[in-house]
Amino acid sequence: MSPVHQGELDPVIHAAARLKITATLATIPPGDRIAFPRLQELLDMTPGNLSTHLRKLEDAAYVEVEKTHQGRTPVTYISLSKAGRRAFEDYTDALKQLLGGTA
Amino acid sequence: MTNTVEPHETDDAAEMLALITAQQRKVDQLMLRPIPWMLGIWGVAWLVGFLLLWSAYPGGNPLFTIPMAVAAPVFALLIAGAIAASAIIGARLSRGVKGESNFAGAVYGISWSLCGIAFAALGVGLIANGLSQELASIYFPSAFSLMCGTLYLAGAALWRQVSQLVLGIIMLVVGAVAPFFGAPTNNLVMAIFGGGALLVAAIVFAVRLRQAR
Numbered sequence: 001m002s003p004v005h006q007g008e009l010d011p012v013i014h015a016a017a018r019l020k021i022t023a024t025l026a027t028i029p030p031g032d033r034i035a036f037p038r039l040q041e042l043l044d045m046t047p048g049n050l051s052t053h054l055r056k057l058e059d060a061a062y063v064e065v066e067k068t069h070q071g072r073t074p075v076t077y078i079s080l081s082k083a084g085r086r087a088f089e090d091y092t093d094a095l096k097q098l099l100g101g102t103a
Numbered sequence: 104m105t106n107t108v109e110p111h112e113t114d115d116a117a118e119m120l121a122l123i124t125a126q127q128r129k130v131d132q133l134m135l136r137p138i139p140w141m142l143g144i145w146g147v148a149w150l151v152g153f154l155l156l157w158s159a160y161p162g163g164n165p166l167f168t169i170p171m172a173v174a175a176p177v178f179a180l181l182i183a184g185a186i187a188a189s190a191i192i193g194a195r196l197s198r199g200v201k202g203e204s205n206f207a208g209a210v211y212g213i214s215w216s217l218c219g220i221a222f223a224a225l226g227v228g229l230i231a232n233g234l235s236q237e238l239a240s241i242y243f244p245s246a247f248s249l250m251c252g253t254l255y256l257a258g259a260a261l262w263r264q265v266s267q268l269v270l271g272i273i274m275l276v277v278g279a280v281a282p283f284f285g286a287p288t289n290n291l292v293m294a295i296f297g298g299g300a301l302l303v304a305a306i307v308f309a310v311r312l313r314q315a316r
Contacts, residue, residue: 016122023123027130031203038199042130077201092123098116 033077142305148185150298160287248278
């Protein structure tokens, strides 16, 4: 197994928690958004933990966060941005290349 | 509680790739888990419902007879129950997700009621124009089956699901072929091939989900 060189992989998603978040968001069709509690359920993460990592992804413009209201309750919807989706694809391609595949 | 461990921890490409696969599979399974239930509920409703109808018609079930006053309402109840169950399961599946796919989902949902009403109205219209009871008992099950088949085909196209495609084709074949058996045997054909196909699909789906785990 060849070791991964840090420089080649996107550091924003090359961390277990954020990679899981990105992989999950990538399963949602482009143009759709997912509610925070549902995303939390799919990931099995605490709200605090999820928020922290989402903020980092948002800072990198990989994730779009939309805060709205449903009646009086505030709801947060999250989606992968175009850049985020591309970054995730590039990242998986890079992993496959590192593993000797033809990505 | 925040967990801000940075990259280094798993700097193994294979491990990261496995992480992606595992997480996406988990999401898939959470999304697909209710589908065997949905198919199973419909399968039981068809099998039991059409067997009851078959047993209610004169010249139907040779083993025992059920009064139509019992069979028809139970059949209606089973189908209504299956429709309610799939509506609830469908809504639970898509909860928390909104956006462009909502339109497709909403149209698909409405299609079931709209088509159901349209096919039923056509039958009532035919009866009003002199369609005999015997012919009506051939029309309704087949119309219903053709409607389900067509909608399953639409669902297969929308969500790219081969299982729905297979199911849709079976429903179309069953609906188209059943009338050739005449009444009331057409009900038996619907029960065994329609209900049976749904139950087999439910089992195949459940097994495949279990294997993927």
